[in-house]
Amino acid sequence: ILPVVAVVGRPNVGKSTLVNRIIGRREAVVQDVPGVTRDRVSYDAVWNGRQFVVVDTGGWASDAKGLAAQIAEQAELAIASADAVLFVVDATVGTLDEDEAVVEVLRRSRKPVVLAANKVDDQRTEMEAASMWNLGLGEPYAVSALHGRGSGDLLDALLAVL
Ligand code: GDP
Ligand code: MG
Numbered sequence: 001i002l003p004v005v006a007v008v009g010r011p012n013v014g015k016s017t018l019v020n021r022i023i024g025r026r027e028a029v030v031q032d033v034p035g036v037t038r039d040r041v042s043y044d045a046v047w048n049g050r051q052f053v054v055v056d057t058g059g060w061a062s063d064a065k066g067l068a069a070q071i072a073e074q075a076e077l078a079i080a081s082a083d084a085v086l087f088v089v090d091a092t093v094g095t096l097d098e099d100e101a102v103v104e105v106l107r108r109s110r111k112p113v114v115l116a117a118n119k120v121d122d123q124r125t126e127m128e129a130a131s132m133w134n135l136g137l138g139e140p141y142a143v144s145a146l147h148g149r150g151s152g153d154l155l156d157a158l159l160a161v162l
Contacts (some may be wrong), residue, residue, distance in 0.1 A: 002044070003162045004053045006082035008075040008106075010067075010098035011058060013090040014118040018145035019043060019056040022155065028056045047155045052162060055082065068101040075105045084112045084161050086154075087137065091117040091128040095135060103135055112161035115140045116154055121147055 007015045016028035023043045045054045057078045079085055087106060089099055106113050117129035120142040132140035141157055143150035 002051050002053050003083040004042075004055060004081060005045075005084050005086055005158060005162070006055045006057065006075075006078035007086045007088060008057050008078055008102055009088035010071050010096065010102065013088045013093075014145045015058065015088050016056055018086070018088055018116060018118060018143070018151075019054055021145045021148060021151050022047075022054050047159055050159055050162075052159075054086075068098045071098050072101040072105050075102045076109075079105065079109045079111055082111060084114065084158065085109070086114050086116060086158060088116045088118050089132055089135070089140075090119050091125050091132065091140075091142065092119045094128065094131070099135070103137065106137065113137050114154065114158045114161060116145075117142050118145050120144050120149060 007019055009015050016030045019028040020026050023045045027043060041056045043054050045052055055078055057074050085106060089095060115132060115137045117132045117140040120126060120129050121144045126142055129140050129142035141150060141154040143154050
């Protein structure tokens with residue numbers, strides 16, 4: 001049975017783009033409009049000869065609850081069946097209430113978490129990524145899911161906790 005990594009975070013931070021980067025294919029649906037990824041989609045991935053399953057999350061279509069509550073709920077469901085969590089934040093935006101809601105869920109889950117500070121497309125944004133230490137989830141791995149920058153180090157860190 002393969003280890004499972006749940007990719008969580010608020011809409012539009014680049015989860016699906018990062019999933020595509022990890023699996024080396026373009027199967028996860030990337031959208032400029034947040035909230036379109038179907039609920040949870042699993043993909044097989046391999047890094048340094050180790051196989052694992054990566055689960056993309058999203059799809060908070062209903063507006064019965066606040067966005068933060070829906071995101072937290074999605075994260076909770078995905079995390080429950082995962083061995084480790086890849087928490088994605090957008091370094092160019094910083095942390096919002098919706099990110100904090102996920103952090104709460106992560107803390108309670110006690111699952112190993114690797115923090116990806118995404119959209120670090122160039123050196124200039126590295127500082128913003130470093131500010132994500134404030135989340136209290138350990139080292140923020142600066143990555144550009146779009147261009148691949150930093151993704152090797154991120155995957156090394158992920159496999160180290162699997
Ligand atoms: P999700 O809602 O978290 O799954 O986010 P998506 O993967 O659908 O991406 C949302 C938007 O952010 C899309 O327009 C992506 O092209 C863009 N995006 C994702 N990763 C990066 C990145 O590393 N750099 C930049 N500049 N844009 C990104
Ligand atoms: Mg998505």
